[in-house]
Amino acid sequence: MNLIDDLNWRYATKAYSTQKVSEEKINFILEAINLSASSTGLQPYRIFLIENKEIQAKLGANSFNKQIATSSHLLVFAAYNKVTTDHVRSLISLAAQKQGVSVSELEGLFNMIDSYFKTQTEEWQKSWAERQTYIALGTALIAAANARVDATPMEGFDYQIVDEVLGLNEKDLHSIVILSLGYRDEANDYLSSKPKIRIPISEMVTKIH
Numbered sequence: 533m534n535l536i537d538d539l540n541w542r543y544a545t546k547a548y549s550t551q552k553v554s555e556e557k558i559n560f561i562l563e564a565i566n567l568s569a570s571s572t573g574l575q576p577y578r579i580f581l582i583e584n585k586e587i588q589a590k591l592g593a594n595s596f597n598k599q600i601a602t603s604s605h606l607l608v609f610a611a612y613n614k615v616t617t618d619h620v621r622s623l624i625s626l627a628a629q630k631q632g633v634s635v636s637e638l639e640g641l642f643n644m645i646d647s648y649f650k651t652q653t654e655e656w657q658k659s660w661a662e663r664q665t666y667i668a669l670g671t672a673l674i675a676a677a678n679a680r681v682d683a684t685p686m687e688g689f690d691y692q693i694v695d696e697v698l699g700l701n702e703k704d705l706h707s708i709v710i711l712s713l714g715y716r717d718e719a720n721d722y723l724s725s726k727p728k729i730r731i732p733i734s735e736m737v738t739k740i741h
């Protein structure tokens with residue numbers, strides 16, 4: 533199946549059936565997310581996988597998005613509130629381990645990344661972490677489509693409730709976006725048979741030769 537077919541197949545699903553997504557497909561989507569690019573490779577976000585109708589109902593309180601309570605699984609994407617020296621240290625120690633070198637050999641890299649973030653405000657760091665999180669969301673959308681799992685990216689939820697239910701403040705995280713996963717209920721989803729609405733590529737792209 534080619535990628536354009538996958539992307540044409542997917543849409544922001546409004547109504548889900550009761551069919552569950554298999555663990556294998558969920559793991560495939562999580563693996564794809566983990567392979568997302570992020571600036572400096574820091575992956576400044578964490579993903580919460582929820583498969584519990586009671587918790588889903590709590591997370592969907594105050595939201596017009598019924599998908600939060602009714603889908604098979606939820607992925608809550610949460611970004612770090614700031615970038616700390618500990619985050620950079622963890623990255624360098626992982627890089628040393630993966631590359632089979634000592635941490636001291638990567639000291640130059642550590643200093644470069646750490647000092648880069650230290651020159652930025654906490655507000656900038658928070659916004660930077662959020663931008664990286666959306667890249668992970670994009671990867672998840674593509675992976676779900678490739679696995680023929682329906683998905684809905686959602687910003688329409690009560691951030692305070694979600695942060696509280698998942699205890700995100702204590703982890704120095706905040707919720708960014710929720711991705712519901714499941715299978716479309718074609719009979720009850722007005723969008724399932726609608727065409728894609730996209731601007732022409734010629735309008736989106738300015739070609740400079």
Ligand SMILES: Cc1cc2nc3c(=O)[nH]c(=O)nc-3n(C[C@H](O)[C@H](O)[C@H](O)COP(=O)(O)O)c2cc1C
Pocket residue numbers: 542543544545546597684685686687688689709728729
């Ligand atoms: C970051 C983000 C937030 C979104 N929030 C919602 C939402 O709260 N509820 C919803 O039904 N759709 C939401 N959408 C879906 C968009 O409306 C949808 O992706 C867009 O209309 C394009 O249509 P398609 O994804 O079906 O091709 C969101 C999409 C993105 C990328």
